[in-house]
Amino acid sequence: MYLSRRQTMALGTAALVFGPRIAWATATDDAIAEFTGGADVAEATGLTLTAPEIAENGNTVPIEVDAPGAESIIVLASGNPNPDVGTFAFGPLAASQMASTRIRLAGTQDVVAVAKMADGTFQRASQEVKVTIGGCGG
Amino acid sequence: MIPRRHFLQAGLAASALWGTSGFGNWSRLAAQQSLTQEGLIGESGSGNVTLIHITDIHAQTQPIWFREPSINLGVGQAEGQPPHLTGKAFRQLYGIDDGSALDYALTYEDFTALAREYGRMGGLDRIATVVKAIRAQSPEAILLDGGDTWQGSLPAHRTQGADMVHLFNALGAEAMTSHWEFTLGIERVTEIIESELQMPFLGANIFDAMWDEPAYEAMTSFERGGTKIAVIGQAFPYLPIANPSWMFPDLSFGVRQERMASVVQEARDGGAEVVVVLSHNGFDVDRKMAADVPGIDVILTGHTHDALPEPVQIGETFLIASGSHGKFVSRVDLDVRDGRMQGLEHRLIPIFSDVIAPDPEMTALVEETRAPFKEELTEEIGKTDSLLYRRGNFNGTWDDLICDALLEQRDAEIALSPGFRWGASLLPGDPITREDIFNATAMSYPAAYRNEMSGEMLKIVLEDVADNLFNPDPYYQQGGDMVRVGGLGYRIDIMQKQGDRISDMVLLASGEAIDPSRNYVIAGWASVNEGTEGPPIWNVVEAHIRDRGTVSVAENTTVALKSEN
Numbered sequence: 275m276y277l278s279r280r281q282t283m284a285l286g287t288a289a290l291v292f293g294p295r296i297a298w299a300t301a302t303d304d305a306i307a308e309f310t311g312g313a314d315v316a317e318a319t320g321l322t323l324t325a326p327e328i329a330e331n332g333n334t335v336p337i338e339v340d341a342p343g344a345e346s347i348i349v350l351a352s353g354n355p356n357p358d359v360g361t362f363a364f365g366p367l368a369a370s371q372m373a374s375t376r377i378r379l380a381g382t383q384d385v386v387a388v389a390k391m392a393d394g395t396f397q398r399a400s401q402e403v404k405v406t407i408g409g410c411g412g
Numbered sequence: 413m414i415p416r417r418h419f420l421q422a423g424l425a426a427s428a429l430w431g432t433s434g435f436g437n438w439s440r441l442a443a444q445q446s447l448t449q450e451g452l453i454g455e456s457g458s459g460n461v462t463l464i465h466i467t468d469i470h471a472q473t474q475p476i477w478f479r480e481p482s483i484n485l486g487v488g489q490a491e492g493q494p495p496h497l498t499g500k501a502f503r504q505l506y507g508i509d510d511g512s513a514l515d516y517a518l519t520y521e522d523f524t525a526l527a528r529e530y531g532r533m534g535g536l537d538r539i540a541t542v543v544k545a546i547r548a549q550s551p552e553a554i555l556l557d558g559g560d561t562w563q564g565s566l567p568a569h570r571t572q573g574a575d576m577v578h579l580f581n582a583l584g585a586e587a588m589t590s591h592w593e594f595t596l597g598i599e600r601v602t603e604i605i606e607s608e609l610q611m612p613f614l615g616a617n618i619f620d621a622m623w624d625e626p627a628y629e630a631m632t633s634f635e636r637g638g639t640k641i642a643v644i645g646q647a648f649p650y651l652p653i654a655n656p657s658w659m660f661p662d663l664s665f666g667v668r669q670e671r672m673a674s675v676v677q678e679a680r681d682g683g684a685e686v687v688v689v690l691s692h693n694g695f696d697v698d699r700k701m702a703a704d705v706p707g708i709d710v711i712l713t714g715h716t717h718d719a720l721p722e723p724v725q726i727g728e729t730f731l732i733a734s735g736s737h738g739k740f741v742s743r744v745d746l747d748v749r750d751g752r753m754q755g756l757e758h759r760l761i762p763i764f765s766d767v768i769a770p771d772p773e774m775t776a777l778v779e780e781t782r783a784p785f786k787e788e789l790t791e792e793i794g795k796t797d798s799l800l801y802r803r804g805n806f807n808g809t810w811d812d813l814i815c816d817a818l819l820e821q822r823d824a825e826i827a828l829s830p831g832f833r834w835g836a837s838l839l840p841g842d843p844i845t846r847e848d849i850f851n852a853t854a855m856s857y858p859a860a861y862r863n864e865m866s867g868e869m870l871k872i873v874l875e876d877v878a879d880n881l882f883n884p885d886p887y888y889q890q891g892g893d894m895v896r897v898g899g900l901g902y903r904i905d906i907m908q909k910q911g912d913r914i915s916d917m918v919l920l921a922s923g924e925a926i927d928p929s930r931n932y933v934i935a936g937w938a939s940v941n942e943g944t945e946g947p948p949i950w951n952v953v954e955a956h957i958r959d960r961g962t963v964s965v966a967e968n969t970t971v972a973l974k975s976e977n
Contacts, residue, residue, distance in 0.1 A: 326666045327887040330652040336624055336664075374624075383909070404888050406653060407876045 302352040306388050309348045309361070310396045318399035321389040324403045329379060332405035333349070338374035341389035341397070347373065352400075353383025381405050447513060449768050453542055456549035457745025457757045460637035461686060464546055466539065466585075467558025467714035468736035468834070470592075471568035471576050471824040472851070473778045475532035475765035476836040478737045479523045480719070481804035483973075485906055488884030489695045495733055505661030506721050517739065518719055518763040524799050525837050530764060533904055534738030536579055536778055537770035538763050542741050543583060544771060553887075556643060557585040557611075558714030558734070559692045562604075564594035564834050566850035567785050572600050574608065575781035581610040582777050587632050589614050591648035591655075591692045591715060595856045598660040610755050614645020614690060616675045621664040630675045633684065639748045642679035644674065646691040648715055654891035656857050658942040667697060669704055676707040685751050688712065695733060696886035702729035709753045710744060715891075717803065717833045721760050730756050737836060739763060789847040794957040797964040798846055801837040802852060805881065807896045809965040810835055810852050814937075814949065815898025816965075817956030821861045822946075824935035825919060826870070827898030831877070832938075844957055849950050853937075858948040860937045867929035871914060874902065879910035897971070900926070905974030920970060 306315065307323045321341040331333045339362065349359040362373040377385070386400040454649045486496025497505055499519050503646055517533065546553050557580055562573030573596050580588070588611055594601055605613050608955045617628035631644040649667045651660070672689070679687050686709050688695035691698050694715040704710055719735030734742040747755035782789065804806040807815075811829050818827035835852035838844065865873075873895070880890035894904075903916040917926035926932075937949040957963055 311682060324670065327885075327892055328650060328653055328666075330621075330657065330664055330666070402888070404879075404883075406880060407873060 287305065302350050302357045302386060305350055305358055306386070306398075309388055313394075313396055315388060315396040315398045318387075318389070318397045320344075320391065321387060321397045321399045323385065323387040323399040323401055325385050325403050327402075328404045328406055332379045332381070334376045335379050335385075335403060336374065336376050337385060338372065339387045339389070339399075340370075341391070342371055343392045344359070344371040344389040345392060345410040346391045347371070347387055349375075349377070350386045350388075351377055351379055351383060352386055354378070354380050359385075379403055379405050426573060429717060430461060447767050448762065449541070449545075452761055452764065452767060453545045454743075454759055454761070457743065459745035459747040459755065459757060461639060461641060461746040461748050462550040462553035462637075462743065463710070463712070464543060464553050464555045464732045464741060464745070465558065465690075465712040465732060466555070466738070466741055467538075467574075467692075467712070468560040468717055468735050469534075469738045469853075470560055470564030470834040471562065471573075472534055472565060472737045473536040473567075473575075473579065473781070474838060475535040475538070475763075476737060476851070477527055477532055477839055478534070478739055479799065479801040479803065479837045480518060480520050482520045483805045484718075485805055485882070486696065487882050487906060488886070490699065490886065492610050493699075494720055494724055495695050495716065495785045500688065501665070508721075513762070513764065518721065523801075523837075527839055531766035533765060534763050535770065536583070536738060537772075537774040538765050538768040539738055539741055540583055540771035540774035541768050542761055542763065546743055547584075553643065553743075554587075554634055554643070555583065555585045555635060555715040556688075556690050556712060557588035558690055559588055559590040559647070560592045560714065560736075560834070561588065563595060563855055564851065564858055565781055565854055566789055566847055569850065569854040569856070571781070572596055573604060577604055577608045577755055579774070579777060579781065581608075582774065586634070587612045587614055587643050587645065587690060589645035589647050589690050589692050589714075591651065593862065594660045594663070595655050596659075598663070600752075601660070612645075613759070614643070615647035616644050616671055617649060617653045617665055618647050619664045619666075619668075621662050624664070625916075631679060633679075633682070633812075635870065637748065640683050641686045641688060641748075642682070642684035643688045643690055644672070644675050644679065646689055646693055648692040648694075648891070649697065650890045656939075656940040656942065659856070664853055665702070667693065669701060669887075672701060673705045673707075680707055685748050686710070686746055686753050689769040691715075694886070694889070694891070695731070696889065698731055699724070699726055700886050702726035702731060710746070710756070712742070712744075715833075721759060723756065723758050725912055730758075732758060734760065736834065760775060767915060767939075789845065791846045792843045793846060793849065793954050794844045794960060795962040796838050796840065796842055797962055798840055798966070799837065799843075800852075800965065802835040803833055803893075805893050806971045807968040809967070810837070811896035812898065812965045812968050813963055814852070815896060817953045818860060818937070818949075819898050820959075821952045821955050822860060822935035824899070824933045825921065825933050826865075826900045826934050828873075828934060828936035829896040829898070830892030830938040831881070831895050833893060844963070846950075846954065849953050849957070853948075853950045853953060855938065857944070858950065859939065859940065859944045860935060860944040860949045860952045861939055861944050861946040862933065862935045865929040865934045866929065866931050867917070867926040870900075870926060870932065870934075871928065874914045874917075875910050876903060878906070878913045882906040882913065883910075894971075901970035901972075903972045903974055915974075916972075918970075923955065
């Protein structure tokens with residue numbers, strides 16, 4: 275349970291997340307609205323977001339999005355000061371509409387993906403990723 | 413789909429062990445002095461495939477005391493469900509009489525009195541007798557080890573797990589999965605797998621962290637009883653979080669449910685008629701995985717140390733819980749016909765060390781592994797007036813003793829001790845030997861640190877650990893029981909969200925509320941951070957016991973569950 279100064283500082287940041295979470299959630303909603311142009315977003319049926327339930331290292335969390343036939347997918351870390359992770363665009367010759375990357379998470383939060391499908395509709399998937407101090411397991 | 417009737421028959425078959433009317437006959441048998449080796453091991457099962465499951469032995473080769481938990485709370489879908497039942501509720505569900513042998517083996521009340529009546533449990537030489545007896549009935553039986561095998565005793569610590577690897581090879585285990593194994597460090601684990609271990613080391617969910625690709629074998633196949641059985645390994649999902657990731661920096665774990673689903677499919681595509689998962693997920697994670705991943709027939713659960721006298725059925729999957737510390741061996745007979753599992757019989761065999769005869773070959777092998785440490789092991793450090801135990805969601809008396817040692821020997825205001833589930837018990841009046849101290853502390857990152865922490869940080873730590881235990885979604889539960897505290901009292905409401913569970917934190921020395929802005933001197937052990945400094949915890953505990961001569965530890969009343977007031 276010993277915590278290094280660096281971890282303590284990181285936790286301080288994580289603890290702060292609880293306060294401005296609402297403001298950042300708005301930033302996430304804004305980013306989605308911008309991506310969709312205000313169109314309706316359905317719950318995912320053809321979009322899969324894969325992320326760990328608990329991050330092994332909050333500074334580099336592997337995530338993957340997969341939406342066969344999608345034109346583009348935006349990924350957002352709703353609890354980060356700047357939620358924008360990136361937008362993956364797939365050209366007509368792309369063999370698959372899948373992308374994986376590693377992202378940094380300020381604390382426990384929902385990671386959100388929204389896909390623009392080939393027919394112009396939008397789908398959304400999200401998953402909570404927990405960032406924990408750890409220790410004491412066994 | 414296995415018809416429910418078939419499962420009921422399986423339950424009856426299990427109860428045939430005790431007579432005609434179920435588990436309740438235990439105490440009568442014991443009263444009649446008819447607790448026999450043959451009775452415990454039972455008759456041959458009716459299936460064509462036999463599995464033998466041992467898990468979480470934590471390097472306990474000797475018969476021991478092990479008190480089961482009084483508090484083992486379930487949240488979310490696990491609330492009030494086995495294994496989250498203790499004491500009377502547990503006895504009622506399974507029809508176990510008060511004071512019976514099974515009461516002693518599976519619950520906690522009157523532990524001391526029942527322990528004196530029924531004797532110690534476990535012992536690898538007794539386990540060997542049971543394994544041999546099952547193999548005599550069912551020569552093709554498959555022996556599977558659920559992990560947490562190479563850690564937890566002085567000889568295992570000194571030999572870096574070599575003793576247990578050697579003994580489980582000799583026992584004839586045919587596959588294993590892992591958790592504490594990795595706390596030996598990746599170099600030692602690799603050395604064992606390459607040159608000492610004579611069985612597959614399975615982990616479908618162990619990945620190379622850099623390339624995100626499988627790092628260990630996911631499964632192994634057996635052709636037995638005229639059928640093909642796939643055994644998939646699932647290591648403890650939260651190793652890099654719950655244990656020091658710097659000891660195995662290139663590995664990533666996680667539940668990886670999609671990966672499990674694809675390995676199950678691969679097994680079926682490869683012709684497996686039965687799919688068994690040898691799991692170290694912990695019971696609640698396995699319960700969810702069984703519900704969400706189709707195609708698993710049996711999950712041999714581990715990690716959470718639960719022992720259940722009957723399987724738990726989730727959909728078409730049967731969950732088997734075989735306890736810990738060598739107290740139990742599970743025998744599972746599967747009836748496999750026409751390409752699928754048609755029925756299952758299960759027997760949880762309690763290893764009463766005074767009833768089951770030791771296997772002389774295994775006794776000799778175990779003695780060989782212990783001989784180099786004999787003097788060290790047997791040295792008597794002090795005595796205990798109290799029952800010392802650990803298992804349970806909150807402080808046990810062993811933890812309180814360790815916390816007292818940290819407070820006094822390290823001159824701290826507050827002590828923190830990890831919520832491990834392993835550690836044998838001691839009865840009032842027992843001597844405390846060095847072996848006993850190691851049984852409660854032996855691991856590879858034992859430094860007893862001393863530092864300062866603010867009251868605010870302390871609250872964040874307790875909230876974080878509480879969420880890792882009481883998050884309603886088991887996939888978000890990271891591992892151990894609640895961190896144990898000394899010098900600190902608090903109240904906990906497990907049904908709240910992270911940040912709102914812990915209240916009324918009090919510094920016991922002064923009776924004052926914990927001040928978020930003040931720094932407190934903290935002593936603890938088992939830090940997951942590299943470079944933690946301090947003497948090994950066993951030295952701290954030994955010094956404390958020597959100072960006292962005889963230790964007395966009152967039942968802990970400083971951690972209050974909210975509902976109790």
